[in-house]
Amino acid sequence: MLEIEIDGKKLTVPSGSTVMDAANSIGVHIPHFCYHKKLSIAANCRMCLVQVEKAPKPLPACATPVTDGMKVFTHSDQAVTAQKGVMEFLLINHPLDCPICDQGGECQLQDLAVGYGQSGSRYQEEKRVVANKDLGPLISTDMTRCIHCSRCVRFTEEIAGYQELGMANRGEFTEVLPFIGKTVNSEISGNVIDLCPVGALTSKPFRYSARTWELSRRKSVSPHDGLGSNLVVQVKNHKVMRVLPLENEAINECWLADRDRFSYEALNSEERITKPMIKQGGVWQEADWQTALEFVANGLKGVIAEHGRESVAAVATPHSTVEELFLLRKLMSGLGVNAVETRLRAADFALKTAGATWLGQSIAELAASDAVVVIGSTLRKEQPLLAQRLRQSVKKGLKLAAINPHGDDLLTAKAAELVVRPDQLVEGVLQVLKAVAEAKGIALPANVDFGSIDIPAEARAVAAVLDGKEKTAILLGNIAQQHPRYGEIYAAATAIAEATGAKLGVLGEAANTVGAQLVGAETGGDVFAKPRQAYFMLNAEAEFDVQNGAQALAAVKQAKLVVALSSFSSCALEHADVILPVSPFSETSGTFVNMEGRAQSFNGVVRPLGETRPAWKVLRVLGNLLGFAGFDYASSEEIRDEALAGDIAPRLSNALAAPVAVKAQSASGLVRLGEVSIYQADIYSRRAPSLQKTADAANATLLKANAATLAKLGLAAGELARVEQAGGTAELQVALDAGLLDDVIRVSANHPLTRALAAHVGAIAVAKA
Amino acid sequence: MLSQESLALIDRELAKYPADQRRSAIMGALRIAQTEKRYLTNELIEFVASYVRIPPVAAYEVATFYNMYDRKPVGKYKLTVCTNLPCALSGGYTTADYLKQKLGIGFGETTADGRFTLAEGECMGACGYAPVMLVNNHSMCNHMTPDAIDKKLAELE
Numbered sequence: 001m002l003e004i005e006i007d008g009k010k011l012t013v014p015s016g017s018t019v020m021d022a023a024n025s026i027g028v029h030i031p032h033f034c035y036h037k038k039l040s041i042a043a044n045c046r047m048c049l050v051q052v053e054k055a056p057k058p059l060p061a062c063a064t065p066v067t068d069g070m071k072v073f074t075h076s077d078q079a080v081t082a083q084k085g086v087m088e089f090l091l092i093n094h095p096l097d098c099p100i101c102d103q104g105g106e107c108q109l110q111d112l113a114v115g116y117g118q119s120g121s122r123y124q125e126e127k128r129v130v131a132n133k134d135l136g137p138l139i140s141t142d143m144t145r146c147i148h149c150s151r152c153v154r155f156t157e158e159i160a161g162y163q164e165l166g167m168a169n170r171g172e173f174t175e176v177l178p179f180i181g182k183t184v185n186s187e188i189s190g191n192v193i194d195l196c197p198v199g200a201l202t203s204k205p206f207r208y209s210a211r212t213w214e215l216s217r218r219k220s221v222s223p224h225d226g227l228g229s230n231l232v233v234q235v236k237n238h239k240v241m242r243v244l245p246l247e248n249e250a251i252n253e254c255w256l257a258d259r260d261r262f263s264y265e266a267l268n269s270e271e272r273i274t275k276p277m278i279k280q281g282g283v284w285q286e287a288d289w290q291t292a293l294e295f296v297a298n299g300l301k302g303v304i305a306e307h308g309r310e311s312v313a314a315v316a317t318p319h320s321t322v323e324e325l326f327l328l329r330k331l332m333s334g335l336g337v338n339a340v341e342t343r344l345r346a347a348d349f350a351l352k353t354a355g356a357t358w359l360g361q362s363i364a365e366l367a368a369s370d371a372v373v374v375i376g377s378t379l380r381k382e383q384p385l386l387a388q389r390l391r392q393s394v395k396k397g398l399k400l401a402a403i404n405p406h407g408d409d410l411l412t413a414k415a416a417e418l419v420v421r422p423d424q425l426v427e428g429v430l431q432v433l434k435a436v437a438e439a440k441g442i443a444l445p446a447n448v449d450f451g452s453i454d455i456p457a458e459a460r461a462v463a464a465v466l467d468g469k470e471k472t473a474i475l476l477g478n479i480a481q482q483h484p485r486y487g488e489i490y491a492a493a494t495a496i497a498e499a500t501g502a503k504l505g506v507l508g509e510a511a512n513t514v515g516a517q518l519v520g521a522e523t524g525g526d527v528f529a530k531p532r533q534a535y536f537m538l539n540a541e542a543e544f545d546v547q548n549g550a551q552a553l554a555a556v557k558q559a560k561l562v563v564a565l566s567s568f569s570s571c572a573l574e575h576a577d578v579i580l581p582v583s584p585f586s587e588t589s590g591t592f593v594n595m596e597g598r599a600q601s602f603n604g605v606v607r608p609l610g611e612t613r614p615a616w617k618v619l620r621v622l623g624n625l626l627g628f629a630g631f632d633y634a635s636s637e638e639i640r641d642e643a644l645a646g647d648i649a650p651r652l653s654n655a656l657a658a659p660v661a662v663k664a665q666s667a668s669g670l671v672r673l674g675e676v677s678i679y680q681a682d683i684y685s686r687r688a689p690s691l692q693k694t695a696d697a698a699n700a701t702l703l704k705a706n707a708a709t710l711a712k713l714g715l716a717a718g719e720l721a722r723v724e725q726a727g728g729t730a731e732l733q734v735a736l737d738a739g740l741l742d743d744v745i746r747v748s749a750n751h752p753l754t755r756a757l758a759a760h761v762g763a764i765a766v767a768k769a
Numbered sequence: 770m771l772s773q774e775s776l777a778l779i780d781r782e783l784a785k786y787p788a789d790q791r792r793s794a795i796m797g798a799l800r801i802a803q804t805e806k807r808y809l810t811n812e813l814i815e816f817v818a819s820y821v822r823i824p825p826v827a828a829y830e831v832a833t834f835y836n837m838y839d840r841k842p843v844g845k846y847k848l849t850v851c852t853n854l855p856c857a858l859s860g861g862y863t864t865a866d867y868l869k870q871k872l873g874i875g876f877g878e879t880t881a882d883g884r885f886t887l888a889e890g891e892c893m894g895a896c897g898y899a900p901v902m903l904v905n906n907h908s909m910c911n912h913m914t915p916d917a918i919d920k921k922l923a924e925l926e
Contacts (some may be wrong), residue, residue, distance in 0.1 A: 164822075
């Protein structure tokens with residue numbers, strides 16, 4: 001510990017602290033631009049110059065380590081003169097366009113210029129002008145405003161993991177730019193907008209639409225991935241104008257993924273439905289709520305009377321709130337219907353665990369691990385901010401390994417990687433299990449039939465990553481969870497975890513995957529395999545939210561009654577009989593339980609659009625209409641307290657309820673690797689125009705295979721290919737993906753172009769179109 | 770995009786640094802690429818970056834920062850005259866003016882026959898031998914009086 005005195009206040013700080021850290025710890029503000037607590041120290045803006053006793057010149061607080069007995073003056077004459085001098089330099093080339101700048105009102109340069117700037121400038125010469133850059137559909141540029149703090153450059157390199165921006169040229173001619181012809185394609189790129197202390201990088205979708213002082217700020221929780229990022233939703237005239245991060249060190253730190261940040265565009269989309277609609281004689285007609293709800297109640301009663309309880313299934317996406325899912329379950333059990341399912345993207349429903357599957361530890365604990373093995377996950381696209389966190393941990397010594405059906409770059413060092421065919425993911429895990437058992441000299445688990453599995457060097461390397469470390473974890477991603485042999489993958493991963501002492505974790509696919517399990521909304525299994533007479537669909541779209549979209553679509557099309565509760569009219573126009581407009585996350589109160597088992601409740605940030613109603617109210621009134629007891633909730637909090645009564649922690653468990661038989665199989669022939677692409681995963685991002693213009697969205701339209709497979713199929717990159725799977729076809733442009741094994745065809749799933757295809761992993765035929 | 774010889778030289782540069790600090794070799798790698806191809810196109814910068822395994826913009830930063838990297842075509846001989854203070858005091862500008870007049874070009878220009886490019890350089894760390902001139906970035910010529918220039922140009926013919 002070191003003693004330091006700042007502006008006369010004495011304090012002790014840990015050795016290695018900078019003057020900036022010390023000042024922040026006692027709430028003394030030192031003006032700065034380039035300094036950011038999550039980024040490396042650049043000390044290039046010079047705004048944080050402070051006076052240090054016995055130092056001949058002012059020193060930058062962000063880059064000056066504290067020494068014992070140091071006396072710092074942050075607002076002395078010398079410090080303020082230095083800061084004012086720096087400000088004068090910074091303003092030399094900065095345009096005076098605050099009235100038309102989107103950053104106006106929330107600009108650090110503007111704020112500090114009030115404190116340190118002069119009313120006039122001594123600079124008479126011409127100001128420099130810098131050409132704007134195309135950084136893609138999310139980030140708008142006004143590069144003349146740039147003060148070269150280099151925060152955005154350091155962000156892409158250090159946090160996003162790949163330097164997409166750089167500082168070219170030098171001196172007067174320095175410019176921040178991407179490489180010629182490139183854009184910024186990171187899945188967390190939007191954070192540079194927050195980082196930019198001036199108006200050089202601003203939000204493209206938000207541009208010129210509101211001023212910061214016109215917006216009210218309301219807290220919310222991201223409805224996308226399993227992390228549950230905290231949001232500040234900014235609202236004007238009952239409309240969501242933009243979304244910014246709410247700092248929460250335990251979850252999203254100060255970042256947001258682009259999906260969290262820009263999907264709000266869907267909330268104001270033309271596709272929003274504002275009145276209940278009933279299809280009569282094949283024609284959609286608007287109805288009032290009473291009529292529509294009676295139609296639903298009578299329709300459900302009618303189907304059950306005629307075809308029995310087994311003929312009805314309720315499906316909801318795991319992006320629905322705890323309250324919605326709890327009431328859905330309660331409503332269905334009132335009707336005697338048992339089939340309520342949220343694992344819509346799963347293909348294997350047999351797995352039974354002792355509790356709700358979760359991360360197995362907190363996100364912060366995971367980040368402090370010594371080694372992590374990821375199984376079946378395109379981590380950066382599935383959980384962008386978790387990938388970011390692990391990237392930072394790798395810098396601190398965490399060893400990261402993967403068992404994956406692809407070789408996607410995690411933009412960080414991988415200590416080991418085993419790439420397998422998508423239909424051989426179980427065998428890949430078994431190879432590692434066998435390597436672990438061999439290395440440790442323990443017996444192979446009895447419930448596993450290893451067949452003739454031998455151990456490749458890569459599997460040994462993955463096993464070695466877990467060896468001899470104290471805190472280790474094995475994570476199952478979306479590809480694993482949506483795999484047709486998920487149960488076997490889970491059992492094999494459990495065996496590795498038991499043998500190595502690692503914690504097994506499941507990366508919740510959606511915002512409320514854990515919450516859905518806690519309220520028991522997973523009793524249906526594959527409700528589309530055997531078509532039912534009636535489907536009750538909450539936020540779910542048959543072709544986009546269900547693993548085998550084509551099969552689900554066929555099932556709902558033949559059903560007598562399809563009730564769709566959705567925020568968007570386009571969800572089910574073709575096959576539904578009634579669409580009830582329910583509120584998106586921004587217009588309802590609710591709770592999401594994230595992957596670490598943390599329940600986060602939020603309020604509606606704007607009033608429901610038109611006659612839209614929160615789904616929990618719709619379900620409650622339906623319960624009343626059907627005459628069920630226990631549907632008298634006055635608030636969503638009442639429902640939550642009933643749904644999540646008691647502690648959550650004891651109800652979380654990744655332990656297998658019963659042993660699962662695992663049997664190694666062999667596979668050959670062309671096989672599909674289907675994944676849901678980042679901006680197709682939920683109803684909001686699907687309808688956010690800016691996200692749909694990103695490189696990731698374009699990437700999802702491609703068919704990918706390695707060079708040998710392309711050659712075998714007579715295809716070349718850029719050509720059009722026709723794929724066929726279980727009778728469904730799609731035409732896709734071909735691209736090379738050197739990270740795949742031979743005979744693997746990577747085609748995104750639940751995408752408008754591939755909706756006719758079947759299961760994510762399965763045999764597929766490919767030919768030139 | 771580069772010859773085997775150049776790639777071998779780049780490998781040698783890479784071997785000088787720890788395996789996890791490959792980007793340290795980018796200056797040498799760009800120099801080797803420029804020596805072979807005379808100047809650095811964006812495509813060449815991207816190629817070198819991918820060979821060194823760093824993002825292309827990181828190589829672009831380096832290539833645009835240092836003025837000994839040429840990003841536009843240059844003549845067969847690039848003559849760089851130092852005009853920093855010690856050289857300027859010892860006749861650096863006289864040297865430059867003599868070259869300008871003799872070649873009929875200004876700084877940053879190339880003769881019509883594509884033989885010579887004239888560039889203004891920064892201190893080359895040889896002030897004791899002022900005025901100094903650099904030929905093709907690699908060979909240093911000392912005491913470049915007009916006589917010496919005539920002699921040197923004759924050698925380069």
